[in-house]
Amino acid sequence: MTAHRNNIYLFYKKNEKILANLSSLHELAEQNGFNIVSTMKEANIIAALGGDGTFLQAVRKSGFRDDCLYAGVTLDEQPSFYCDFNIDEKEKMVEAMTNADIEVRRFPIIEVKVDQNPPFYCLNECTIRSSVIKTLTADVYINDLHFETFRGDGIVIATPTGSTAYNKSINGAVVDPLMDCMQISEIASLNNNTYRTLGSSFILSEQNSLTLRLGSYQNLNPIVGVDNEALNIQQLEKIEVKLHHQKIKTVKLKDNSFWRRVQRTFL
Template sequence: MKQKGSHAVMSERKNVYLFYKQTEELEEKVQKIRKLGRKYDFSLVDDPKDANIIASFGGDGTFLQALQKTQFREDALYIGINDGDFGFYTDFTTEDTDRLELAMQSDMVEVLRYPILEVTIDGSKSFHCINELSLRSNIIKTFVIDVFVDDLYFETFRGDGLLVSTPTGSTAYNKSLGGAIVDPKLPSMQLTEMASVNNNQFRTLGSPLVLGKERELKLRIVQDGNDHPIIGVDNEAMGVRNSREISVKVSDRVIKTLRMKDNLFYHKLKRSFL
C-alpha cells in the first residue's frame, strides 16, 4: 500500500500532546523543542484526547507508558524522543533538535505501522500491548499452564512462566529468553518459555513458537496454588486476581509511529547488539 508523503502527514496533524516526567533538566530541553514546534505552527493540547500527535520524552519505557496512558490511539501519530541515545521506539533525541526540525519540514521521515497484541482475561477484561505479555507465578513454585492454539490443545507447560511478544517486542525480554528476533513488518506473535520443566510427566515444545496474525493463543492456568499470577503488560504489572484463562491475538489495530528513513530496524539491531 502506498503511504502518504511524510510532509503531508505532518502538515495534517498540528495538535500535539507531550508525555514526560517533569524534571528541571528535562523541562529545559522540552521548552526548546516546544519553541521549535511553534515555528512550524504546531499547537500543544492539555488532553491527549484532543491530540493527533502524541510525543513522549524519555526512553523506550516512557514511550510504552505513553501508549498505555493514552489507550493506544489508532488515529494518532506517536513520536518517541529519547533523552539520550536512540532506542527501538525513539528515533529522535533531545540533544539533536536539527534532526527534529528536519522531520517537521522534509520527506526524510516515514510512518511505520506496528502490530500490537489484544489480550483478554477470562473473556471480559481486554487491553493492548506493543511489546509483550508475560505470565509468571507469584509464589516460589512452578507454574502449570495448558496451551491452546485456535482452541486446539497444544501442550501443558510447567515452569516459571510464559511470554508472548510482538515483533517489536522480540528484541526485549523475548531475546533474553532465547526467542527469535522478528521483522516488525510481519504481523505475528511469539510464544517463549521461561525455564520450562521437561521430564516423563511434562513435555513442551522447548523452543519459541511464532504464530501468524489469524491465530488465537489461549493460556489456561491450572489452579494448584497459583491463584494470583503476575501478569505483565509491556513494562507494567496488571492488578488482576484469580485469573483462569488469557486469550492473546494480533490486534486489527496498529500503532503509527514516525521514524527517520536513515534509521531502519536493522540499523537499530546493529546499534544495539552488534
C-alpha cells in the same frame, strides 16, 4: 504538514533536562505551525520525551491510538528502539514532522483478554509468571488445539518489536516488525514424563490465537505483565491472546531502520 497533523502533546516525567528544554520545544513548535495541546485526546502527534519506557507508557495511557502519530525522543546517547530522535537534535524532529513525504513505521500490537475482563493491549509483550516459589502450570491451546501442557516459571508472548526485549533474553528469535505475528517463549520449562513442551519459542501468524488455561491447576496469584506494567489479578482461569487488527504509527527517520537499531544495540 497538513492541518490535521499539527496538534502535539508532550508526554514526559519531570526531570531537569526535560524542564530545561521545554520552552525551546514550545517555541520551535510554534515557529513551524504546530500547537502544543494540553490533553492526549486533542493531539494528532504524541511525543514521548524520555526513552523506550516512557514511549510505552505514552502509547498505553493514550489508548493505543491508530489515528495519530507517536514520536519517541531520547534524553541521552543510549540506543533506543522506539525513539528515533534525541532532544538535543531538534532540527531533525522538525524536518521529519514538516516533510510532506513523512515516513511512518507501523508496529503490530497484541490483544490480551483475562477471563471475562475487558481486553488489554501490548506493544512489547505479555508475560505470565507465578508470584510464589512454585511453578506455573497451564494448558496451551493454539486456536482450538490443545498443543501442550506447560509447567515452569512462565510464558512470554511477544510482538515483533518486543522480540528484542524480554523475549530475546530467554533465547527467543528477533523478529522483523514488518511481519504480523506474535512469538511465544518459555521461561524455564520442566520437561519430564509428566510434562512435555516444545522446548523452543514458536511464532503464530495473525490468523491464529493463543489460549492459556490455568483454572484446573489452582494457580494462585499469578503475575500478568503487559509491557512495563503489572495487572492486579488475584486468580485467573484463562488468558486469550491474539494479534490486534490495529497498529500504532510512529514517525521514522530514513536512516534508522529496525535492523540498523538491532545492529547498533547488540552488535
